[in-house]
Amino acid sequence: KHAKLIPAEVMDSFKRRRAQWMRLREQEEQAKTRMERIADTDTDAKRIMSAPGVGAQTAVAMLVHIGGDIHRFKDSRQFAASIGLVPKQNSTGGNTTLNGITKRGPQRLRSNLVQCANVALLLADKLKGRFGEWVRKMQNSGKKHGVIACAVAAKLARIIYRLMKDKVE
Numbered sequence: 593k594h595a596k597l598i599p600a601e602v603m604d605s606f607k608r609r610r611a612q613w614m615r616l617r618e619q620e621e622q623a624k625t626r627m628e629r630i631a632d633t634d635t636d637a638k639r640i641m642s643a644p645g646v647g648a649q650t651a652v653a654m655l656v657h658i659g660g661d662i663h664r665f666k667d668s669r670q671f672a673a674s675i676g677l678v679p680k681q682n683s684t685g686g687n688t689t690l691n692g693i694t695k696r697g698p699q700r701l702r703s704n705l706v707q708c709a710n711v712a713l714l715l716a717d718k719l720k721g722r723f724g725e726w727v728r729k730m731q732n733s734g735k736k737h738g739v740i741a742c743a744v745a746a747k748l749a750r751i752i753y754r755l756m757k758d759k760v761e
Contacts, residue, residue: 627652642761643751644719645711650704654752657701662757668750676702677746693742702745709744713737723751 598606631637631648640651657675665671672678676697679690695702712719716727726747730740755761 624649630655636756639755639759639761640752643708643748643755644723645708645715646748646752647708650701650708653698653701653704657698658756662753665753668753671753672746672749673697675705675749677705677742677749693746705745705748706741708748709741712744712748713741723747 628648631641631651634655637648637651637655640646640654641648646654662671665674669678673694674697676695676699677693680692680694682689682691712727713731716724716731718724719727727744730743733740
């Protein structure tokens with residue numbers, strides 16, 4: 593009943609924007625389906641998804657970031673740094689201070705890894721092995737949640753580097 597109060601030009605604009613939004617949603621769903629298909633068939637994506645909390649979208653984004661050659665990274669720290677998950681360092685007078693993460697590299701991949709880290713933190717009690725112990729130790733350290741999530745994300749990046757380099761599960 594209130595639609596009659598809206599001018600026709602404005603209503604047409606709303607309808608065009610809604611149609612555009614629906615097309616974008618459909619394209620997003622198609623892209624998600626393609627990523628899941630790639631993750632189901634690609635052995636490297638499956639290897640990446642064996643890391644705790646890592647899903648199909650993160651695995652495919654990681655494959656794109658790696659670009660087919662994990663050996664282009666010198667070590668796991670350089671790999672984590674390429675994603676922007678290492679602390680900024682400031683040095684003066686022989687003293688080195690560590691600040692927040694550098695945030696260099698692909699923002700969406702870094703964001704996905706932080707989300708994976710949040711999943712790992714939620715499931716910390718169920719995680720086994722040294723990684724599970726380390727995550728629980730981090731949770732009990734008294735640090736802020738964001739700091740812990742970034743540290744776990746950096747650890748996940750290092751784990752993924754090792755999984756890809758050594759071709760292990």
